[in-house]
Amino acid sequence: MVFSLGFNIFIAIKLQKIMMKDTLKKMDTNLQDVVQYKLDIHGENILMNELIGKQIKIEWSGQVICSCGKKMKKFYRSGFCYDCFYESPLASQSIFKPELCTAHLGIEERDLEWEKTFQLAPHYVYLANSSGIKVGITRGTQGVIRWMDQGASQAILLAEVPNRRFSGDIEVELKKYVDDVTNWRKMLSGKPKPVDLVKMKENLSTYVPEELKQYILPDNTVTEINYPVREYPKKINSTKLERTPIIEGELKGIKGQYLLLDGDRVFNIRAHEGFISTFSFSDIAKQGKLF
Numbered sequence: 056m057v058f059s060l061g062f063n064i065f066i067a068i069k070l071q072k073i074m075m076k077d078t079l080k081k082m083d084t085n086l087q088d089v090v091q092y093k094l095d096i097h098g099e100n101i102l103m104n105e106l107i108g109k110q111i112k113i114e115w116s117g118q119v120i121c122s123c124g125k126k127m128k129k130f131y132r133s134g135f136c137y138d139c140f141y142e143s144p145l146a147s148q149s150i151f152k153p154e155l156c157t158a159h160l161g162i163e164e165r166d167l168e169w170e171k172t173f174q175l176a177p178h179y180v181y182l183a184n185s186s187g188i189k190v191g192i193t194r195g196t197q198g199v200i201r202w203m204d205q206g207a208s209q210a211i212l213l214a215e216v217p218n219r220r221f222s223g224d225i226e227v228e229l230k231k232y233v234d235d236v237t238n239w240r241k242m243l244s245g246k247p248k249p250v251d252l253v254k255m256k257e258n259l260s261t262y263v264p265e266e267l268k269q270y271i272l273p274d275n276t277v278t279e280i281n282y283p284v285r286e287y288p289k290k291i292n293s294t295k296l297e298r299t300p301i302i303e304g305e306l307k308g309i310k311g312q313y314l315l316l317d318g319d320r321v322f323n324i325r326a327h328e329g330f331i332s333t334f335s336f337s338d339i340a341k342q343g344k345l346f
């Protein structure tokens with residue numbers, strides 16, 4: 056059972072690349088003076104920054120596709136079908152609560168081989184300022200990408216640990232003093248006040264559990280991140296494809312994985328991963344020119 060599940064997931068991930076072609080996926084990000092966003096859909100890479108000021112349109116087909124390849128009208132929970140939600144290691148408890156990871160002890164949750172590959176790799180604990188200070192964790196290579204996905208304006212690495220569990224243990228201690236989630240409404244309402252992250256890191260480091268203090272990083276480089284936003288929404292109006300299958304309007308900016316549209320609307324691309332959709336854009340027609 057365990058082996059066949061692992062095998063299926065391996066196949067599923069390979070198939071996913073082909074089947075997910077026509078679905079929405081989170082945008083690729085690239086850290087430059089201003090974050091550069093790319094949307095990969097229908098085999099085309101669309102440079103989203105160039106569409107700011109233009110009319111965009113997202114049209115949902117009414118179907119979603121799970122990472123296992125199953126097509127449905129809607130996901131069961133958290134972007135998974137029923138079976139994957141209860142069986143896939145991608146949806147296990149420790150994905151949501153890293154402090155429950157046990158692969159470093161050789162203890163299986165759903166698929167030990169998969170869990171070993173995922174968990175027994177360098178992880179970082181970081182502090183970021185997106186809507187105020189938060190603590191978070193990320194896999195080795197994902198650092199800056201994760202910060203851009205969360206819409207952080209500043210970030211600093213706090214510790215580098217050899218596995219996911221240790222990062223979870225540090226996070227559990229630090230979230231007694233700072234948030235561990237981004238307040239997305241606040242993040243989308245403007246740039247946060249700058250914070251002295253080096254000072255914050257010094258203060259919070261004292262709360263890292265004694266046996267994990269050896270992993271605190273001496274490097275205090277602060278990464279500053281700017282987003283392509285022409286205009287922030289005044290009152291945030293969250294749009295979803297389940298309610299509005301066709302979303303169109305002028306793109307006013309991009310922050311985190313959110314598209315900011317006219318009428319104070321915001322659209323979270325990441326929350327719509329797996330939605331079989333089309334994406335198009337056009338210049339905004341000049342009004343009053345016809346007659």
Ligand SMILES: [Zn+2]
Nearest residue numbers: 121123136139
């Ligand atoms: Zn599935």
